[in-house]
Amino acid sequence: MKENVIVEKSYSFAVNVLKAVRTLNKSMESYILVKQLVRAGTSVGANIEESQGGHTKKDFLHKMNISYKEARECKYWIRLIVDTQINSKAQLNLFNNLFIDADELCKILYSILNSSK
Numbered sequence: 001m002k003e004n005v006i007v008e009k010s011y012s013f014a015v016n017v018l019k020a021v022r023t024l025n026k027s028m029e030s031y032i033l034v035k036q037l038v039r040a041g042t043s044v045g046a047n048i049e050e051s052q053g054g055h056t057k058k059d060f061l062h063k064m065n066i067s068y069k070e071a072r073e074c075k076y077w078i079r080l081i082v083d084t085q086i087n088s089k090a091q092l093n094l095f096n097n098l099f100i101d102a103d104e105l106c107k108i109l110y111s112i113l114n115s116s117k
Contacts, residue, residue, distance in 0.1 A: 010045035017041035
């Protein structure tokens, strides 16, 4: 079976989001930010996976567009976490890498959306 890069990258991103948020403190404000990032970060891959079973081009594009928006939202939550919740260099590196991954997903999804129109 041929590897689907966006499916694999979005799944890996979700796994990395879940691992990264475990390193944060358990304060109420951290909980709220983590909840938002986890929701958006896992939604990217879930919508991409759904798009693969789309019955129409319109259905495919709709799900990919949702994934693009969720990936952009992840960048926001990651920036907010970096600026307010980071307590160590290891955490900073972890979340900076997540930001880079989210940005890469955005670029790939944008390219898919543009080439599919």
